Every structure is written in structure tokens, then in C-alpha cells.
Amino acid sequence: MSQAKRRSVLTVNGEQHHVLAPAAATLLDVLRTGLGLTGSKCGCNHGVCGACTVLLDGKLARSCLTLAADVGERRVTTIEGIAGDLDFSAVQRALVESGAIQCGFCTPGFVITLTELFARDPHPGRETIRAALSGNLCRCSGYVKIVEAAEHLAGGVR
Ligand code: FES
Ligand code: FES
Structure with missing residues (x-):
């Protein structure tokens, strides 16, 4: 059965992305599969292990438990956005x-x-x-x- 898709705009590591994803897609799904940002990992997919942790407006969030459609205007920071272009944080x-x-x-x-x-x-x-x-x-x-x-x-x- 095909899932309804939703359009949304995500701001990830300072860049805006227009995303078309199933309404039930998690932020982790969209980051990894849709945007190719594979630094956030899927360890447990149940909010337990912390491998998928990102920042939403600077606050910790489990991206495996966050629907992409619920992110709204909050800024997403992934591990790819932590380091500068030339150096580690x-x-x-x-x-x-x-x-x-x-x-x-x-x-x-x-x-x-x-x-x-x-x-x-x-x-x-x-x-x-x-x-x-x-x-x-x-x-x-x-x-x-x-x-x-x-x-x-x-x-x-x-
Ligand atoms: S994948 Fe384990 S907390 Fe999200
Ligand atoms: S899970 Fe990464 S070193 Fe143990």
C-alpha cells in the first residue's frame, strides 16, 4: 500500500532542503536516505541508544523518534554540521x-x-x-x- 507523501522544507546544517517523504518518515530516514547525510546512525530505532542524536534549534533530539514532518522551522544540526570546513570542533x-x-x-x-x-x-x-x-x-x-x-x-x- 502506498503511503501518502508530504512536502516539507528542512533546514539542515544551514542549508534548506525541499523534501518529499512519506508522512510517517522519521527525520533519521530523511537525513540518511533522502539527503545522504549518513553520519547520524540507526542503532536501535527506538530512542534508546543515542546513535541518531541530532540538534533541533540547539536541543538534543532523537532523530529516529522525530517525524520529519514535525520538525517545522527548527534548525537541524547533524554530525556533518559540527566540524568546520577545515578543522574539527x-x-x-x-x-x-x-x-x-x-x-x-x-x-x-x-x-x-x-x-x-x-x-x-x-x-x-x-x-x-x-x-x-x-x-x-x-x-x-x-x-x-x-x-x-x-x-x-x-x-x-x-
Ligand atoms: S537509533 Fe537508537 S536512539 Fe535513535
Ligand atoms: S558502540 Fe561504538 S565503540 Fe561501542
């Missing part, structure tokens, strides 16, 4: 410098989550960092290096 640099090298599946979500955290709190303490990261799952590695990287960026352990 401060969060990305901190992760690299601390050896917090995770896989390509979970890393985009961690970067987005830490980017949101540092935008609202430039000097988070360890517990704040740990709480912020609690929505991003990695079952195969540790969180130690990621927390260390964030503490380094925050200016030291508090």
Missing part, C-alpha cells in the same frame, strides 16, 4: 587528543551530545558530564576516555 579535538576513539556508530551521537552540553555549560563537572552521556550507549568499550576528554575540555576535574 573543540569537542572532536578533545576526543581525539584524549584517545577517546569509539566506533563510527556511536561516535556521532557522543559528539552531538557533548556539543550540546558545552554550549549550555562550558565547564561541566564530572557528574554533569556523566549524566549528559547517559543517553548514549556503547556496549563494547568504556566511557572513561570520553569522560576524560570532556573533563579536559572543561578545564579539569571538579
Whole structure:
């Protein structure tokens, strides 16, 4: 059975895109399949793992649980929009410098989550960092290096 399609305009990483997608399409579907922005990953598709995390007007959002049609005029930032043209962001640099090298599946979500955290709190303490990261799952590695990287960026352990 064919699904009704809806037209919408999405602003993603500063660029406007005219999208025609099924009314039930998630933002994650549209980003990955429609726009070719495959940095946001589909880990669980149930809002649990954080691999699909993006920013909507600077706030964290699970793109697997967000209907593309509901985004409206909110600005979408994906991992592709975090780095500058020539360089990593401060969060990305901190992760690299601390050896917090995770896989390509979970890393985009961690970067987005830490980017949101540092935008609202430039000097988070360890517990704040740990709480912020609690929505991003990695079952195969540790969180130690990621927390260390964030503490380094925050200016030291508090
Ligand atoms: S894919 Fe969205 S939270 Fe896991
Ligand atoms: S899920 Fe990415 S390193 Fe574990």
C-alpha cells in the first residue's frame, strides 16, 4: 500500500532542503536516505541508544523518534554540521587528543551530545558530564576516555 507523501522544507546544517517523504518518515530516514547525510546512525530505532542524536534549534533530539514532518522551522544540526570546513570542533579535538576513539556508530551521537552540553555549560563537572552521556550507549568499550576528554575540555576535574 502506498503511503501518502508530504512536502516539507528542512533546514539542515544551514542549508534548506525541499523534501518529499512519506508522512510517517522519521527525520533519521530523511537525513540518511533522502539527503545522504549518513553520519547520524540507526542503532536501535527506538530512542534508546543515542546513535541518531541530532540538534533541533540547539536541543538534543532523537532523530529516529522525530517525524520529519514535525520538525517545522527548527534548525537541524547533524554530525556533518559540527566540524568546520577545515578543522574539527573543540569537542572532536578533545576526543581525539584524549584517545577517546569509539566506533563510527556511536561516535556521532557522543559528539552531538557533548556539543550540546558545552554550549549550555562550558565547564561541566564530572557528574554533569556523566549524566549528559547517559543517553548514549556503547556496549563494547568504556566511557572513561570520553569522560576524560570532556573533563579536559572543561578545564579539569571538579
Ligand atoms: S537509533 Fe535513535 S536512539 Fe537508537
Ligand atoms: S558502540 Fe561504538 S565503540 Fe561501542
